[in-house]
Amino acid sequence: MLAKANRIRSGADYRLTVRKGVRVHAPHTITYIRRGSIGSPTRFGFIVSKAVGVAVVRNTVRRRLKAVCRELLPELESDHEIVVRALPAAAQASWTTLQGEIRRAVDKVGARCMP
Secondary structure: OOOHHHEOOOHHHHHHHHHHOEEEEOOOEEEEEEEOOOOOOOEEEEEEOHHHOOHHHHHHHHHHHHHHHHHHHHHEOOOEEEEEEEOHHHHHOOHHHHHHHHHHHHHHHOOEOOO
16 A cells, blocks of 8 residues: 555645546556655655446556555655556556556656655
């Protein structure tokens, strides 16, 4: 589980990141990345709609996305807000596929501080 400081919890923060952030499309996810306030920790949010599947499938996808982000967290610069939207195809995607998509999105925007 991500620490409370590393989670986006308010709807306003989700909306701001989705509307103002850089959007990176992938076959299974859409990742929105926005620079947050200076000095704040990197925060993640996840959007998994009912189009992905029933509750069990949605929660499985959400847990996979959280695990990928928890693993990626030490490599990221602080003060970023990242929202990952799972597309319906994410239900059949493997963990390594999701990991690769999120890593490519972060690399594309340049939010990583380590190679």
